[in-house]
Amino acid sequence: MVSLTAITTTMLDTGALVRALDTTGIGAVTTFIGLVRDHNLGRRVLHLEYEAYEALAVKGLDRIVSESLEQWPSVRIAIHHRIGRMEIGDASVAIAAASPHRGEAFAASRYAIERIKQIVPIWKHEYFEGGDVWIEGATADPDNTEARAQALKIACA
Amino acid sequence: MRVTVRLFARLRDLVGTGELQRDAPGGATVGAVWAGLVAEYPELSPYEKSISCAVNADYSRFTAAVADGDEVAFLPPVSGG
Incomplete structure (x- = not known):
């Protein structure tokens, strides 16, 4: 059983x-796959290490x-x-969402x-042509309601 | 009392290890543990405004008290996906 x-x-x-999702009553499944990209901020990316x-x-x-x-x-x-280490084109994240109608599945994903x-x-550690850098995005705070509202706004745009 | 400090990503690189044991006075807060670490490794200090913290693998606050044996983690801004 896949968790x-x-x-x-x-x-x-x-x-x-x-296949891990219960599809009883479901009319739509969306999948999102995030891949390791070969460039970032003008740098040629060689590989990534995720921690x-x-x-x-x-x-x-x-x-x-x-x-x-x-x-x-x-x-x-x-x-x-x-x-761990991932090469260009490798999938770093996968999301599957199922719902009775397609709108909710796309939005939830x-x-x-x-x-x-x-x-x-x-965290991503980016190895690029000429060096390496830790990528730092958001200060994690699950209780930040503004951030959560922002994610919801993007999802429902 | 003694706590285990966990560090990740750039913080781990700056200190040279991802896990260390440190003594803290009874009633110490997460913030006090961080302050002790910064006194030891001043290069951590620019991170004070942007890090998150966790106690025993749950998000916490700098004002939270820590107990003997706790695992206190300091997390730089995240970049998953």
Whole structure:
């Protein structure tokens, strides 16, 4: 049985994520896959190393699943994030969302990826042509209601 | 009392290890643990405004008290996805 949320060092399997969802009464499934891009801020990226505070990161993913259910009670969602070294084109994150109608599945999927970038303790170490740098995005604070509202706004745009 | 300090990403690189044990006086807060760490590693100080903290793998606040044996983590801004 594939768990709905996971931090893993192995390759992501989006099909397994979809099969993990209960599709009773479901009319739509969306999948989102985040890939390692070959460029960032004008730099040629060679590879990435992802690090996580695993115990807290899994709780963060669980929290995003709960928040999604609060917002869209008919949505079922699964989120897996890979950590460790990844090459260009590798999948770093996969989200599957199922709902009776397509709108909620698309929205919940977008909400989940925005929230991952806000509150899940995972970090990218970028190795690019000429050097390496830790990427630092948002100061994680799950209780920041403004950030959560912003993610919801993007999801429903 | 003694706490385990966990550091991640750039903070871990700055200190040279991701885990250390430190003594703290009874009733100490997360903020006091951080202040002790900054006294030891001044290069951490620019991070004060942008980090998050966690106690025993739950998000916490600098004002929260820590207990003997707690795992106190300091997290630079996150960049998953």
